[in-house]
Amino acid sequence: MLFKTLSAAxxxxxxxxxxxxxxxxxxxxKDFNGVVGLPDNAVKESRxxxxxxxxxxxxxxxxxxxVTINLAPADVKKEGSAFDLPRRSALPGAWANSSASPSTK
Numbered sequence: 546m547l548f549k550t551l552s553a554a555x556x557x558x559x560x561x562x563x564x565x566x567x568x569x570x571x572x573x574x575k576d577f578n579g580v581v582g583l584p585d586n587a588v589k590e591s592r593x594x595x596x597x598x599x600x601x602x603x604x605x606x607x608x609x610x611x612v613t614i615n616l617a618p619a620d621v622k623k624e625g626s627a628f629d630l631p632r633r634s635a636l637p638g639a640w641a642n643s644s645a646s647p648s649t650k
Contacts, residue, residue: 548639552631554623563623566615567635580632582616585624594626595633604637612636 552563580589596606614632616623 548635548641550631550635550638552628554621554627556621561618561621563621563628563631564615564617565628565631565635566617567632567639568611568613568615569636569639570610579612580614580616582619583622584616584628585622587625588616588623588628591626591629591632594629595636598629598633599636604640 548567548569550565550567552565553560554563555561580592599606614635616628
């Protein structure tokens with residue numbers, strides 16, 4: 546199920562909105578856990594940080610389900626770890642909207 550939240554980023558001296566869209570349980574993307582929307586390496590590598598935060602908050606990452614995270618607009622490079630919090634916040638929102646919610650401790 547798709548869940549959207551907003552974030553912001555800085556490009557030079559300009560700030561712009563970034564829409565964070567999370568889709569969990571995509572039938573065609575089984576076991577895929579990817580970030581799309583022109584992320585740099587710090588954004589791509591945040592997967593382990595997000596899994597650790599979710600685990601420490603009592604959630605288990607949805608293994609065996611496809612997780613796709615889109616950062617829009619796609620034509621602007623997203624840099625740094627500023628997108629960790631909106632991505633982490635959007636995952637439980639996507640689980641709440643889907644029928645296959647992850648277990649909590």
